[in-house]
Amino acid sequence: MLNTPQPHPRHGTTAGMTLVELVIAMLIVAMLATLAVPGWQTQVRRLRRSDAITPLAQLQQAQERWRSQHPLYASGLGRDGLDLPVLSPAGHYDLTTSVQTDSAHRSYRVTAIARGPQADDLACRWLVLDLDAGQLHHRSGPDAQLGNTDAQNRQCWTS
Numbered sequence: 001m002l003n004t005p006q007p008h009p010r011h012g013t014t015a016g017m018t019l020v021e022l023v024i025a026m027l028i029v030a031m032l033a034t035l036a037v038p039g040w041q042t043q044v045r046r047l048r049r050s051d052a053i054t055p056l057a058q059l060q061q062a063q064e065r066w067r068s069q070h071p072l073y074a075s076g077l078g079r080d081g082l083d084l085p086v087l088s089p090a091g092h093y094d095l096t097t098s099v100q101t102d103s104a105h106r107s108y109r110v111t112a113i114a115r116g117p118q119a120d121d122l123a124c125r126w127l128v129l130d131l132d133a134g135q136l137h138h139r140s141g142p143d144a145q146l147g148n149t150d151a152q153n154r155q156c157w158t159s
Helices: 019-048 050-069 116-120 150-157
Strands: 093-101 106-114 126-132 135-141
Touching: 019 050, 019 116, 050 093, 050 106, 050 126, 106 116, 135 150
Parallel strands: none
Antiparallel strands: 093 106, 106 126, 126 135
């Protein structure tokens, strides 16, 4: 017997997607992206906080080294003070230090203020280490008032 070709079962139909199917697929992708992007952005901002936390710890150590050799804490980051950069390593935060001196005790504050896209990290825009009367306090907030609750503050300092 000779093998004769059999007709194709889909003869007369075309393979591929119709315009309606393509639009539905694109809508599904758009909906998934709408759900995924905010979560992804939150994680990116959270990871960028380490760009502030690490230099703040380094500033704290530098202040203590300075104080061990001088009567007061350093009042600046430039050449007249700690000689450290005013930007975090990846450039997501501005860094500052300030000193409060009164007759009762000496204290300092090291601050990281979010900049650029990281400024969208509203609750944790400001990260501050305060040394006050020998006690170190981790503080945070959306602005200079540092008004975060304890739970928000813990979230900001956990990178």
